[in-house]
Amino acid sequence: MPASLSIYGAGRLGQTLAKLWHQQAYFDIQQLYCRTQSTCLDARDFIGAESAQCLSNSDALSSSDIWLVSTPDSAFANACESLKHIIRPGDIVFHCSGALSSSELNRLQAQGAFIASIHPLHSFAQPAQSLTQFAGSHCAYEGDAEALAALLPAFEQIGGHCFAIEGNKWLYHAASVIACNYLAPLIAASHQAFAAAGIDQQLADTLLQPLLSGTLENIRQQGPANALTGPIARGDHDFVTAQWQALENNHSQLAELYRDMAKHTTRLALQRDNSEELNAKLQKLRGIFEE
Numbered sequence: 503m504p505a506s507l508s509i510y511g512a513g514r515l516g517q518t519l520a521k522l523w524h525q526q527a528y529f530d531i532q533q534l535y536c537r538t539q540s541t542c543l544d545a546r547d548f549i550g551a552e553s554a555q556c557l558s559n560s561d562a563l564s565s566s567d568i569w570l571v572s573t574p575d576s577a578f579a580n581a582c583e584s585l586k587h588i589i590r591p592g593d594i595v596f597h598c599s600g601a602l603s604s605s606e607l608n609r610l611q612a613q614g615a616f617i618a619s620i621h622p623l624h625s626f627a628q629p630a631q632s633l634t635q636f637a638g639s640h641c642a643y644e645g646d647a648e649a650l651a652a653l654l655p656a657f658e659q660i661g662g663h664c665f666a667i668e669g670n671k672w673l674y675h676a677a678s679v680i681a682c683n684y685l686a687p688l689i690a691a692s693h694q695a696f697a698a699a700g701i702d703q704q705l706a707d708t709l710l711q712p713l714l715s716g717t718l719e720n721i722r723q724q725g726p727a728n729a730l731t732g733p734i735a736r737g738d739h740d741f742v743t744a745q746w747q748a749l750e751n752n753h754s755q756l757a758e759l760y761r762d763m764a765k766h767t768t769r770l771a772l773q774r775d776n777s778e779e780l781n782a783k784l785q786k787l788r789g790i791f792e793e
Contacts, residue, residue, distance in 0.1 A: 505652070508533035508566035510581050511573035512545035514626040515598055519570065521549045521629070522636060522660040529656070532566050533557060535584075548629065560584035568652065569595040575602050582609040589613045594649045596620055600675035604645035611646070618645025618653055619671075622662060623678060637661025642674065691759055698752045727773045734767045737783025743790070765791040 507529035509516040516534075523529045531551035535558070536542035542556035557563060565588045571581045578597065589595065591614025595607050600621040607617040624639040626632050641662040643650060654664050667674055689710065696706040720729035733741040742764060749757035768788045772781065 504528060504530045505567040506530045506532040507568045507570065508535070508563070509545075509570045509572060510535045510563075510585065511571060511577070512536050512542065512549075513572055514629050514632075515622075516570055516572035517545050517548050518626055518629040518632045518636065519572075519598075519660070520545075520551065521633060523656060524549055524551050526659060528659050529568065533563060535560060535563060563588055565590055565593070567593060569593065571595060571597045571607070575599050575606075578602070578606045579609075582607060585610060586613060589615050592616070592648075594618070594652055596645065596649060596653055598622060599671075600642070600678055601672055603671055604649075616646040616649035618643065618649035620645075620653055620657060620664070621667075621675075622657075625682065638663065640665060642667035642671075644668065688763075691756055694753060695749065695756055727770050730767065730771055730774070734764060734784075734787060735771055737771075737780050737787060739783060739786055739790075742787060761791055 504527060507520070507523065509520055509531075512520070512534040513536075520529075520531050520534075524531050531549060531554045533555045534542050534545050534549075534551075536545060536556075537558060539556060539558045542558055546552070546554050546556050563584065569585060569589075571578060571585075573581050578599075585595070586609065589610050593610075593615045594617075595610050595615045596604070596618040597606065598621055599606070599619060600623075602619070604617045604619040606619075607615070611617045620641050620643045622636070622639045622641045624632065624636055637660065639662055641657050641664045643654065643657075643664050644667050657664055692710065693703050693706050696709075697703070701709070717729065720731075723729075733745070746757060746760055746764070749760050764787070768784055768791060772784050772788070776784065
């Protein structure tokens with residue numbers, strides 16, 4: 503008989519994981535807790551676990567073998583307060599925060615629960631899409647061995663590739679944010695620059711798709727520094743300053759972003775095995791952007 507799983511805060515992440523496990527009958531989805539009953543009912547409909555209880559009153563919660571706390575990170579303390587009266591020795595409680603460790607659940611560990619944190623490197627913006635895209639996602643884990651012994655096979659069953667995280671989770675999560683969350687504003691800035699050049703967003707997306715996919719593949723094969731192309735990689739002072747000036751004349755905020763990115767790109771270009779002539783050009787560019 504599968505272990506019972508209850509979810510405290512059945513948002514996009516919680517719904518997605520629960521449905522993936524429910525589809526494979528890996529866990530018995532027992533309880534869903536949300537702030538409103540309508541949200542909870544919608545979550546249950548998405549998951550498809552018709553027998554799961556929908557609760558919006560934490561006092562009505564009952565015991566469960568495993569608890570997923572998938573509230574915002576700032577609400578972990580409230581979740582522990584709500585669960586403290588039903589946690590039994592040997593129960594498993596975990597969260598999926600990328601920045602916070604399992605120690606956020608220490609209050610429940612003190613009552614005999616085994617705790618863990620498992621963070622999938624995956625965007626859950628659209629749960630319906632995540633159902634087909636989750637497989638292959640890497641999941642950073644840490645916590646009690648007893649909790650991990652039960653949870654890691656569950657994530658692997660739905661296609662997760664689990665790896666231990668032992669360093670600073672804030673730095674780990676910052677790395678993820680830079681690569682994922684900061685890409686969206688960079689693309690938005692690119693759209694703005696294209697629009698200023700008279701190119702609409704639909705065409706801009708068509709132009710960007712092969713550039714982005716090709717760049718990612720080059721980075722995978724060669725590493726970030728060696729994958730660099732374009733005017734900074736060539737040390738083309740006149741070309742870069744002309745672009746910067748064109749942005750300054752049309753959109754000062756884009757020009758500021760261009761300058762910041764050019765500064766980091768120049769530093770990266772200097773890490774390559776360049777000729778003395780190219781390094782001299784890059785140092786000249788670096789002086790302009792870091793002055």
